[in-house]
Amino acid sequence: MPANDLTASLQQQVQAAYAGKTPLKIVGGNSKAFYGRQTTGAELTVLDVSGHSGINSYEPTELVLTARAGTPLAEIEAALAEKGQLLPFEPPHWGPNATLGGTIACNLSGPRRPYAGSARDFVLGCHVINGKGELLHFGGEVMKNVAGYDAARLMAGALGTLGVLLDVSLKVLPVPQDKLTLVQPATLPAALEQMNKLAGQPVPLSASAWVDGYLYLRFAGAKSAVAAVKQRVAGDVLVDAATFWRSLRELQLPFFAEAASLWRIALPQTADQPKLPGDWLLEWGGAQRWLKTAASIEQVRAAVAALGGHATLLHGGSGSDAFQPLPAGLWQAHQRLKQAFDPAGILNPGRMYEGL
Amino acid sequence: MSQHGCEHDHVPVIGKAELVAQLLQLLPADCVLFEEEDLRPYECDGLSAYRQLPWVTVLPQSVGQVQAVMRLCHQHRLPVVARGAGTGLSGGALPHPNGVLLSLAKLKSILAIDTLARTARVQPGVRNLAISQAASQYGLYYAPDPSSQIACTIGGNVAENSGGVHCLKYGLTVHNILQIKLVTIEGDLLVVGSEALDSAGYDLLALMTGSEGMLGVIVEVTVRLLPVPEKAKVMLAAFDDVEKAGAAVGAIIAAGVIPGGLEMMDKLSIGAAEDFAHAGYPRDAEAILLCELDGTCEEVAEQVEQVQAILKDIGATEVRLARDEQERALLWKGRKSAFPAVGRLSPDYYCMDGTIPRRHLPFVLRRIGELSQQYGLAVANVFHAGDGNLHPLILYDANKPGELANAEEFGSKILELCVEVGGSITGEHGVGMEKINQMCVQYDSAELTQFHAIKHAFDPQGLLNPGKAVPTLHRCAEFGAMHVHDGKLPFPELERF
Ligand SMILES: Cc1cc2nc3c(=O)[nH]c(=O)nc-3n(C[C@H](O)[C@H](O)[C@H](O)COP(=O)(O)OP(=O)(O)OC[C@H]3O[C@@H](n4cnc5c(N)ncnc54)[C@H](O)[C@@H]3O)c2cc1C
Numbered sequence: 030m031p032a033n034d035l036t037a038s039l040q041q042q043v044q045a046a047y048a049g050k051t052p053l054k055i056v057g058g059n060s061k062a063f064y065g066r067q068t069t070g071a072e073l074t075v076l077d078v079s080g081h082s083g084i085n086s087y088e089p090t091e092l093v094l095t096a097r098a099g100t101p102l103a104e105i106e107a108a109l110a111e112k113g114q115l116l117p118f119e120p121p122h123w124g125p126n127a128t129l130g131g132t133i134a135c136n137l138s139g140p141r142r143p144y145a146g147s148a149r150d151f152v153l154g155c156h157v158i159n160g161k162g163e164l165l166h167f168g169g170e171v172m173k174n175v176a177g178y179d180a181a182r183l184m185a186g187a188l189g190t191l192g193v194l195l196d197v198s199l200k201v202l203p204v205p206q207d208k209l210t211l212v213q214p215a216t217l218p219a220a221l222e223q224m225n226k227l228a229g230q231p232v233p234l235s236a237s238a239w240v241d242g243y244l245y246l247r248f249a250g251a252k253s254a255v256a257a258v259k260q261r262v263a264g265d266v267l268v269d270a271a272t273f274w275r276s277l278r279e280l281q282l283p284f285f286a287e288a289a290s291l292w293r294i295a296l297p298q299t300a301d302q303p304k305l306p307g308d309w310l311l312e313w314g315g316a317q318r319w320l321k322t323a324a325s326i327e328q329v330r331a332a333v334a335a336l337g338g339h340a341t342l343l344h345g346g347s348g349s350d351a352f353q354p355l356p357a358g359l360w361q362a363h364q365r366l367k368q369a370f371d372p373a374g375i376l377n378p379g380r381m382y383e384g385l
Numbered sequence: 386m387s388q389h390g391c392e393h394d395h396v397p398v399i400g401k402a403e404l405v406a407q408l409l410q411l412l413p414a415d416c417v418l419f420e421e422e423d424l425r426p427y428e429c430d431g432l433s434a435y436r437q438l439p440w441v442t443v444l445p446q447s448v449g450q451v452q453a454v455m456r457l458c459h460q461h462r463l464p465v466v467a468r469g470a471g472t473g474l475s476g477g478a479l480p481h482p483n484g485v486l487l488s489l490a491k492l493k494s495i496l497a498i499d500t501l502a503r504t505a506r507v508q509p510g511v512r513n514l515a516i517s518q519a520a521s522q523y524g525l526y527y528a529p530d531p532s533s534q535i536a537c538t539i540g541g542n543v544a545e546n547s548g549g550v551h552c553l554k555y556g557l558t559v560h561n562i563l564q565i566k567l568v569t570i571e572g573d574l575l576v577v578g579s580e581a582l583d584s585a586g587y588d589l590l591a592l593m594t595g596s597e598g599m600l601g602v603i604v605e606v607t608v609r610l611l612p613v614p615e616k617a618k619v620m621l622a623a624f625d626d627v628e629k630a631g632a633a634v635g636a637i638i639a640a641g642v643i644p645g646g647l648e649m650m651d652k653l654s655i656g657a658a659e660d661f662a663h664a665g666y667p668r669d670a671e672a673i674l675l676c677e678l679d680g681t682c683e684e685v686a687e688q689v690e691q692v693q694a695i696l697k698d699i700g701a702t703e704v705r706l707a708r709d710e711q712e713r714a715l716l717w718k719g720r721k722s723a724f725p726a727v728g729r730l731s732p733d734y735y736c737m738d739g740t741i742p743r744r745h746l747p748f749v750l751r752r753i754g755e756l757s758q759q760y761g762l763a764v765a766n767v768f769h770a771g772d773g774n775l776h777p778l779i780l781y782d783a784n785k786p787g788e789l790a791n792a793e794e795f796g797s798k799i800l801e802l803c804v805e806v807g808g809s810i811t812g813e814h815g816v817g818m819e820k821i822n823q824m825c826v827q828y829d830s831a832e833l834t835q836f837h838a839i840k841h842a843f844d845p846q847g848l849l850n851p852g853k854a855v856p857t858l859h860r861c862a863e864f865g866a867m868h869v870h871d872g873k874l875p876f877p878e879l880e881r882f
Contacts (some may be wrong), residue, residue, distance in 0.1 A: 050513045089745055090635035091773070113641055142582065150560050163831040171740040172772035173557065173812035175546045176820070176827050177855065178839050182559070182591035191587070203641035227500045231615040231681055253683035268414055297580035299502040308629060316582040339585040353585040358575045363586055365842035370835070381586070 033097070034154075036195060040384065042076055043193060044162030046375045051298045055377050057099055060124030064135055064343065065188055065351045069379035074318060076193065078130055084108055086170070087261070091324040092155065093170050095198040100132025105129060109201055117145040121278045126152050130194045136186030139278040140236035143298070143313045146321060149185035151200045157192030160371025170198045183189035183366075189377040190385055191370040207248035207256075210273065211264030215244040216308065217302065218353040223352070224314040229242040230259055238277060239311040240284065242349070247274060277312065284310045284319070288344055291330055303332040315356040326350055352382060396481045399461045401440060404485075407443045408443055411453040416491070416645075418442040427486050430471040431533075433693040434735075434789060434819055439466070439480030444488045448566070448574065448604045451487070455602065456572035458485055465570070467598040469510065469541030469627050472533040474736055475817030476855060477597050479547065484851075487602060489540050489825045496605070504563060504580060508539025509603045516608060525610035528555035530815070532721050546595030546811040550646040550720070553771035554679075556610065557813070560596040565592060566569065566605035572846045578606060592839070595816050598850040600843040617645060618689055619713045622701040623670035627651060631673035631746040633699040634770045637676065640695060642688050645679035647771035649722050651750070654765040654778070655728060661726035664719030667703060674701075674770065675720055677713075678875045701767035720767075727765045731780035734765075735792045737805030738813035743773045752802055753777055760795040762788075772811035775803070801826050816854045824854075825861035835857060 046053050046089040047231035056062075057078050082099035096105055097292040099255025102122055109115050120132045121141030133155075138147040168174055170182035177203075183201065184192055215223065220239040224246070227234055233250030247259045259266075267273060276282045285291065294303070307322030322329065326342065330353055333340040339353035355363060367374070367385050381383070392685070393536040397404075401419065408417045418424055419441045429436045440463075445451045459463045464484030464714040472476050480486045495516065499505075500523045503771040505516055515536040521697050530549035531537055537547070543565060548557045561845035564578035593600060628754070630649055637644065650658065650666075650673050659666040663863040665675060672695075678688045683757035689706065696704045707713040719726075739748050750766065756763045767776040777799055781792040800823045810816070810823040824833065840847070 054743050082590075088742070090742065092638060092743070127459050136583070136588070146556065146560055147583065149591060150556065159835060163835070165832050165835055166828075167832070168741060169740075169807065169809055170555065171808050171812070173740050174809035174817055175550055175813060176809050176811050177832070177836050178600075179559070179595050180589050180835065182840065183588055185591070186583070186588050202643065203589070203638075206641065222501070225503070228521075229500065229503050229612050231612045233681065233684070250680065251684040253687045253689050254681040255703060257681055257683045295579075295581040296608075297502060298582075299499070300581075313582060314653070337579055338581045339579070339583075341585075346460065355586050356576075357475045358569075358573050359577075359586060359589070362575065362589060364585060366839065369838035369842045 031083070033080060033083045033090065033199045039078065039081060039195065040162055042159070043158045043375070044301050045188050046074060047160060047162045047373050050373050050375065052375050052378045055193055057128035058124065058126030059220060060122065060127045066349060066380055066382070068382075072350070076162045078193065079128060081195065082128070086253050089114060092201050093114050093198060095153050095170060096129050097196045098194040099125070099127060100129045102127040102129060102132055108141060110204070111155065113204050114201045115204050116151070117153055118137055118142055118148045120148060121280070123279065125383060129197055132299050133185050133194060133197050134187065134189045140238065140312060143316055144235050145202070149180050149182050152185050153198040153200055153379060155181045155184055160376050165192070168198065170202060170347055184305060185232065188381045190367060190381050191376065192328070193376065200353055202226055207252045208235070208247060208270065209255045209258060210247045210270035211262055211265040212267045213264040214242055215239065219245040220316065221299065221311065221315045227262070228314055232261065234276060236244065237314050240282065245273065252317075257378055278309040284308065288321050289345040290322065292322065293331055293341040293343055294318040294320055296333065296336055300336045300338065303330060305332050322337045330354075349383070355382075387484065395682055397440075397461070397463065398425060399463070399505070403464070404441060404461070407457055408441065408454070409459065412443060412445060412450055416444045416446060418444070427468065427471070427480060427488070429471040430468070430476060430780055432476045432817070432819055434476050434480050434783070435476040436484055437480050439764070440483050442486040442488060444461050444491045446491045448492075448568070451568050451604050452572040452574060454485065455489060455698065458848065459570050459572060459768040462846060462848060464848050465602070466850050467540070467602045469538030469544070470512070470536045472537040473541060473817060474738070474814040475547060475811070475819040477815050477850070479818050479819035481761035481851060489538065489602070489604070492604065498523070502580070505610055506605065506607045506609055507539055508605060510538050513537050513539060520610050521613070523614050526613050527608050528611050530556050531688060532551065532724065539606050542838050543594055543596050543606055544596065544604050545813065545814075545815045548769070548772075550648055550769060551649060552769065554643045554645050555710065559591055560589065561609050562594065563609055565590065565593060565603050566606040567601040568604050569601050570846070570848050574604075575601065587626070595815070597817065597854045599840055599854050600849065616682045616685040617677055617679035618685050618706060619646075619714065619716050620676060620689070620692065620704060620706045621666070621716055622676065622696040622702070623667045623703040624672045624674070624675045625670065625702055626748055627672045628747045629700050631743065631770070633674060633696055634743060635693050636699055637692055638689060638771070641806035642678070642692060644676050644692075644771060646675065646677035648675045649768040649770035650720065651725065651766040653763065654723050654767050657726040657730050657765060658719040658723050661724050661729065662715070662719040664715045666719055670702065675716060677728050682878050700707055723767045727778045727780070731763070732766070732782040732784065733780075734779060734791075735779040735794050735796055736814070737777045737779065738774070738811050738814040739805050740772070740774045741799050741803050743770070745806040749775065749802060749806060755798055756795055756798050760791055760824055762795055769812070772812075773808065799825055818853055821853065821856045821860070822864045824856050825864050830858050830861070831860065877881075
């Protein structure tokens, strides 16, 4: 086995934890430690996946890449760029050490998400170790596979509570030939409406945001298609567009600077603004809204739930109430699924919700 | 074909007359069917080689009625098999002899279309095509387009995670839905997903999509709608060699072009489709590719030139661009009617649905050719080439003794071949009853056990669609699949039969 294939050792550690009923804290690059709750439990052992790294296979003509969970996101993006391809969900790194495993475990996607799909959408398959220390393979390296339940996509966003991701196969796409970002002043409601109107028209929209009174629209595709946008859509060309979208994705725009408590609010794209005090930044056509507010956790959650969305607290709070509580029926399904994958409750306990 | 029935471990604890009486308290009289002649239409789905009369069929007219039926079945521990339009090709909707067949056909309203948010909220019995038809007045459509789209229901599509010819670019069902409402075996209503782009907690929407009616009954679906592309152009390329056609697919994608549709047909399918649709397919070609490019007018014009050049470079003997909408529709008609067209070549055909990494296409087609010789059965190949989903159609005559069994064995060899090259036994038709044995080839015992644990989490008594989709370990041991995984014998924990 190559030095960077730690499958056997990781499996042994999970088996030992299962036997001893000692909880594991799964860690990749540690870039997303601030996201979600803290893993809890007595005698917590760290399961370090970062050494389990490397690209296993990459077939540009098949649009498929498979890499070990500890592989730095940057390494994957560089390998893809060399062949003129990219990760279509434009993942946030949130730090130089971001790994593939952490990205998928958090199901994090960037500005292109509403127009291309989420991290979960591009997962084709994965190897995982479940809470009994068994090595399992779900999905595959093909675009379509409906044999068995889709446990591979279920891993996306599960924050390691259902299995330790060992490797992930992803669908990748060609880099668009050309890009263009247009900016225009707009009120929030006007921006919301325009983002959604445009998304319903055959234009190559690839990102949208409303920041500080301005609407930002990014178009990407064939050169001719992008050129044609200038005739159809109003706005000034943003010169350093790449920096803008990267800063937004990495939460590095000035908006994010002095956030005492920062909320990520997911809403139906066209939903009205929740009646909450504070500063807003919108992206994803309105499906992802960032809020800095002094409102209480309960206030935020109630306002957002009433509009059909959910709210995640990134900074502020005690860290114990990061995610929107689930309705009773769904909560029961979560507990039973956790039991199905991790009967001893040793994988990242408490990382997502208390008791999961 | 004893193995085709469901596993009969459900002994009813209630008589049929009593059950019917209780159901009639929940549903109007015309929504409960129990006479043999009324049950007959429900005895099979699109895989008509497998037949089984249900005990009772119910056709609820509201979500409340679905819940009431589920509570009753749960109370009496009766198996429930959900059914949409019954176009499934893997026996997923095959009834249980002592169970209730739950048809969602009467729940067929489009509840809402939100043009600004580009979503449609529909009941499960709405036909796939009806959604796009209703949305077309707003310049929107629902992207996944199985060839059965005139008939199949959105509930069935979600249950199978159905695809279509536009999947490579626009994704499968799982990529195009936002929220479902699900009735559990206990009769509870769960809202899974949301109208936002994500929801808190586990991605149960992904888990439910493709779960073949094993985890719950889908009673409402919110789908995403996309803007109808400004322009779509289709071209046909003919090749004197299947390998070249395969290489052309790789070259188009490597050039950075993602076609809206990219389909391949081999010689036998070309001839059959041409007889049927008169689309002007070149009968002397060994393979044809249909490549559809869609997007803005400018983009399509640019890509058409790019792709034409690639096709000629690879050695296409002919490249023909549809001149107008009418010719485009005709070229697609040939492809979309390929199954019935091939069906006219022989009394019966058996449609397979494996996926492979595309680079193995020449090897796989060669092996299928050899197997065809060995089994003495002709096979026509239709291929969603862009995403590696192969549909070999095995021609046979069910009236000839042994020929169905022969066709089935040939089919299972093809699926095992797909697994051998790193693919899957099913790309879009599902496992159902049909491919239950091949599941033992694709998955080892730990993986199958994990699937059973998932099932148990939602349906501890195993009442939803019992015996389908995931085989028991015993079944696999009996099947004796020599699935040597990492050098270990499969199912070592079970004694050999
Ligand atoms: C000519 C032809 C061409 C086809 N082409 C394609 C194709 O291109 N791509 C493709 O993917 N498929 C194709 N199919 C297969 C089939 O049409 C699809 O699988 C379709 O999604 C089935 O829908 P249905 O409503 O007929 O479901 P059914 O056949 O009635 O049921 C299919 C499965 O879903 C379950 N089910 C149905 N409704 C529900 C519900 N509401 N809740 C829970 N479970 C439910 C059933 O129990 C069963 O397991 C084709 C079939 C035919 C006959």
